[in-house]
Amino acid sequence: MADVPTSTTALVADSSGEETRLAVQPMPLSDLGPGDVLVAVTWSSVNYKDGLASTKKGRVARISPLVLGVDLAGTVVEPGGSGLAAGQSVVVHGYDLGVAHHGGYSQYARVPAEWVVPLPSGLTERQAMTLGTAGFTAALSVLALEQHGLEPGAGPVLVTGATGGVGSAAVSILAARGHPVTAVTGKADARDWLLSLGATDVVDRAAVSDTSRPLQKETWAGAVDCVGGDVLANVVSSLRYGAAVAASGNTAGTRVPTTVFPFILRGVALLGIDSVQHPINSRRKVWQRLAADLMPPGLDRLAAEEVTLDAVPEALSRVLAGAARGRTLVRLA
């Protein structure tokens, strides 16, 4: 193994002034923070939460300066007492990474052993970050719906924010598992791409934003929602009897103007999805499944773009504007 350098190059967010300032700069490895495991990062990715962490208004960054990047894949350089092997490929995401602990937009990251997922065979480090936090969250959403009873043949499954990271992975995973998927998007030009991921139908976001009636036509056998707001309220009111929506995000807003009627008259369920504190043992099992039966068949099609650190700030602005399509990968090596 090559000698470990004494410093890394990282994208650092400094919130000490009025506005958060982003800069690609050197940082001593000794400043990387606590943790047993030193990882040489090969890939990270751009998530909505990274966008939030890059601005004061986002209110998710809890330290300054902060190396951004809520997920990473790479190889172990120093395993510490973790039991991992030097040279082993790993994935790390969630917990405090990229919000209260220096994250993945760096050539090196130091992390606690209990955050580390050994990369399952069958997934490359690049593919792991094509999935990243978004793909993992999509997988948790699909598993939650299936645990609730969703089976192929039950009827159409709705996916909102379908061109985004969570949404596009959910479309692909659900379609591969035999569910007819209706993809909701605000992007008029994304239809063909969504059909290529496996969607059977694509509808405009405006068609699923009406919240005027507490109960709408029973349409969806299940739903994966990462946008919240009016869209989630509409989805809840359009679920079939006994169906569920797995809710993970809030790009359309945090307030959900719904009523109790869908819950008490149709027995529908709102399943909360959290990838950040998801327990490590289950996290490792879900990654095993992402390398097997949950792997989206069009995985490489989800990776829309590759950028290096200097182009990440622009990609973060895009994701905050709701303009991202698929996944943006950050190349570190």
Ligand SMILES: NC(=O)c1ccc[n+]([C@@H]2O[C@H](COP(=O)([O-])OP(=O)(O)OC[C@H]3O[C@@H](n4cnc5c(N)ncnc54)[C@H](OP(=O)(O)O)[C@@H]3O)[C@@H](O)[C@H]2O)c1
């Ligand atoms: N709970 C968790 O553990 C967890 C994990 C990962 C992500 N998340 C959350 O899930 C959400 C999506 O994350 P992501 O990384 O997939 O983001 P993303 O790539 O930016 O995707 C979000 C998508 O939402 C849609 N959208 C954007 N603005 C909207 C608006 N005003 N109204 C309705 N739809 C809008 C857009 O898709 P269309 O243009 O196709 O409609 C956009 O591409 C975020 O809120 C994120 O914080 C939560």
